[in-house]
Amino acid sequence: MINLLKNEITKVIKKKSFLIMVIVMFGYALLTNIIYLTLSNVDEVEFAQNVASTIDDDNLDPETKAYNEALKETYDLAQKYEKSSWQYNYVITYDYDNLETIHLYEASQLFDSKIYNEAKEKHEKIVSLLKEDDWKSVVKIEMDELKEAFEEGDYTKEEYDIKLECLKMRLDQNISYANSYQNDNLINYEESKISLLGYANVDKLDAGDKEFYQERRETYLTSEYALKHNLNITSEISLQSVLMNFFDEFMLMIIIMVFMIAGSIMSNEYNNGTIKLLLVRPYSRIKILLSKYITVLICILIAILIMVIAELLIGGVTLGFSSLSNPALYYNAKLDTLQTYNIFAYLGLNIIGQLPNLIILATLAFAISTIFSNTALAIIMGFVGQFVGSLFSTFATSDIWWIKYIISLNWNWTPYLFKSTPSIEGMSFIFSFVICLIFLLAMIIPTFLIFKHKDIVNV
Amino acid sequence: MNCVKMVAMEDFMSILKCEKICKSFGKKEVLKDVTFEVNEGDILGFIGPNGAGKTTTIKLILGLQKITAGEVTINGFDIKKDFVKAIERVGAIVENPDLYMYLTGRENLKMIARLYHDIDAKRIEEVIAISGLGNRIDDNVSKYSLGMRQRLGIAAALLHRPNLLILDEPTNGLDPEGIRELRDLLTKLAREEKMGILVSSHNLSELESFCNQICIIKNGMIIDKTSLIDLKKEVSNSKYILELDHIDGLKDIIDYSYDEISPTQISINIEREKIPELIKTLIANDYLLYQIVEDKASLEDAFLRKTGGNIID
Incomplete structure (x- = not known):
């Protein structure tokens, strides 16, 4: 046999x-x-494409024009730095919000409003920190702002805690805003943890919702583990x-x-x-x-x-x-x-x-x-x-x-x-x-x- | 029936026994009461026209197809009940020498050797020598001619020293030299190793030179079982060809009718026993006799007479 x-x-x-x-x-x-x-090796082209698609046209309404200008300015600012730098990534993901606010308020001629002034002040500070290559100070600015927002009732206590935890983690584990797997892990961790706050009674979920819930739990648990052990899990190519x-x-x-x-x-x-x-x-x-x-x-x-x-x-x-x-x-x-x-x-x-x-x-x-x-x-x-x-x-x-x-x-x-x-x-x-x-x-x-x-x- | 009983008494030397085997495919009966046997040292020529049932008979003997009725016994073992023991000492080629084309000749032999327990490297070399393939043994079989495959197939069938060798149309693809070698090999195996050999063919004249038994099958039935000598006797009223220096005046001295083939050759109808007398007469009348040969076509004619009109249905 x-x-x-x-x-x-x-x-x-x-x-x-x-x-x-x-x-x-x-x-x-x-x-x-x-x-x-x-x-x-394919570069992230999405942002550049967004900018390219904005057309200069006098017939546009002022609001759209303001958006376009915010985008352009963000792009110009980001372009001063390397694509792999923290500056580049920070500008396109976070500072864009400030620029948007500034341009919108300017378009509406609301130069005295508190929000406009705050945004402008923050943006200027950040621009100088970008030049000095000091991302840790940027984190501290974010912390201060977070605290203010919480005190003004923008966030619940739980949301505030999570956001603060993540900012602290940046400093403790030396995770800059640069595009890295740890940065991705941190963002995933923050987002999934906050979204999980919305599920009060898990047992009563129907099948579809339960699937969403499980997906978020999976993201949360894996990103938490990856952060802790400094693991590259978000990058699909390994x-x-x-x-x-x-x-x-x-x-x-x-x-x-x-x-x-x-x-x-x-x-x-x-x-x-x-x-x-x-x-x-x-x-x-x-x-x-x-x-x-x-x-x-x-x-x-x-x-x-x-x-x-x-x-x-x-x-x-x-x-x-x-x-x-x-x-x-x-x-x-x-x-x-x-x-x-x-x-x-x-x-x-x-x-x-x-x-x-x-x-x-x-x-x-x-x-x-x-x-x-x-x-x-x-x-x-x-x-x-x-x-x-x-x-x-x-x-x-x-x-x-x-x-x-x-x-x-x-x-x-x-x-x-x-x-x-x-x-x-x-x-x-x-x-x-x-x-x-x-x-x-x-x-x-x-x-x-x-x-x-x-x-x-x-x- | 008496005949079968007598053979049973001589069981010790009978290697293959087919008793009244029948085979039907659905309602169609392709073999009917085929009975014959092969004894030690026998070379049985199994002859019949295409479609007569030669290959089917061989397949039934080898257990490749189920026997509808009747019994096949090899070395005392029933092929149906004791397949493994019955087939153990059988070497066979069915239809074509089927080998693995993408393997070399030697690899083919080694694969077969693995399936028996007592074949060593020396035995493989022995059968390679028998095949006469020489260096070509290490070529892929796909590069072989039909004759070479036939030689390798026969060598492979001999590998495990069988005592019953079944060769289906082994002369296919062999040149005259190859046929002569095959004849020498088979007669040697039958004589020295007491092997029983069953050789099938549709061509009597090819088998004539090396079979001692003939079994003629037609339309799935055995129509004649005889020794070759008897068969020759049976057709002994056949024709002989004489070659002389001249044939003038021959009519006056011989009583037999003859046809002139050429100015020096005649074809004569004469009984075998009367030939010496004829020769004496010719010499006495100063004819120079160069040769006298049996007209081969006559044996073929006899065979065709027996098998002629095989209906393939």
Whole structure:
């Protein structure tokens, strides 16, 4: 039996199509990473585009004109500094508000108002601090202003506390306004924490609101963790983040490879007549078919492994290996906690979670290949299975009572492995396991019975 | 029926026994009561026109197709009930020498070797020598000619030292030299290793030189089982070709009717036993006799007479 298995694996690996597929996988990984690398170099053009779109036109109403002028002045001021500097980022995100106020009030000729004067005063102070490159003093100005606003009743106590906490964090952890991941973390943290204040009674939320709530909890918990551990999680382009989304990126390649092998392993023997060579050996047909099936299962692992290696090598070279030391964060919506994993443990759990999906589709292709000895049909049916399956999982709602018996809602075990919620309420690991097993046996048993009694006719 | 019982007593030397095997595809009966056996040292020529059921019979023997009725026993094991034991000492080529085209000849042999427990590297070298492929053994099979594949296929079938060798149309693609080598190889295996060999062909004259038994199948039924000598006897009223220095006045001294082929050759209808007498007569009348040969077409004619009008339906 071991020797049969050895022969089957040799046959698969020595085929030219296998080599070509490996090259395609590496090529695909290279392409994906180059696209990421190119995307990460694209400058933020949005602001400049806004400015460019403002047209000088005397027919505009005064208010719009004021907005346009505020934008222009902000842009001109920001342009004095490097794009990576804190000055640039501060001007376009914070000082713009001051300039807007100034221009609006000027347009309305309200030069005496308190708000106008305050804004003007603040703007002037900031301009001088920008020149002196002193962002810490800017933080202090923001603090003073925050306090005033709170005393005037603009903020609740909770909002004030959060905003103050964040400003203090800037000083304590030395997070300038410059565009950096820590700056992003801080902004995300502040925004999500404030928005969470709006949820008083979580248990009474309906399904849609609960989803929003969970999203905010996730942002809050991850940004809090990232801030604390100085982690770059907002930037999407790192080897670690690509590995975290491994199956989103590379499932297609793995599926193609698996279907190619599972769909041809039996039909090739028929079509080349070698099935006769194989069946006149001192092994029962069951053993011969079993060795082929086990080979298919092994090839699923091989396909995943090749893809992981391809991404590790190519992603490492293009995006750098350093991000691998960062922990992978997983928000568990069921327990409302943040779970941290080593990136390889995280990837490993994802691979195990996706295995039932791959095994069931590979078995489908294998069964068709064995019964109809038609490679093309086997591969196409595999893809049809995947497509229909993903359709069901996309539109699945718990309103339909039978939906949880659909195989594609049960063949991804990742949520169970992360101890999180399944896609439909009322499902459990045992439930999914049994459904998967039933589908699997429903394909395997007829395949073996048919093959056992099959007449090998002329080819 | 008596015949079958007698054979059963000589069980010790019978390697392959087919007893009344039938095969139907749906309602269509393609084999009907096929009975024959192959003993140690036998080379059985399994002859029939295309579509007569030769390959189907071989597939039933090898368990590639299910037997509708009847029994196949190899080395005492029933192919249906004891497949693994029955097939263990069988080497076979069915239809074509099917090999993995993208592997080299040697890799193909190694894969087969792995499936039996007692084949070492030395044995692989031995069969490579038998195949006569030499250095080409390390080329991909896709680069081989049909003849070379046939040679490799036969070598592969011999790899595990079978005592029953089943070759379906092994002469396909072989040149005359290859056919001669195959004949020498098979006769040697039958004589020295007491192997039973079943060789199928649609061409009697190719098998004539190396079979000692002939089994003729037509429309899924065995129509004649005989030794080659008997078959020859049966057609012994056939024609012989004589080559002489001249043929003038021949009519006056011989009683047999003959046709003139050329000024020095005649085709004569004569019984085999009467030939020595004829030669004496010719010499006594000062004719110079260069050669006397059996007209090959006559054996072929006999075969065609037996099998002629096979209806493929």
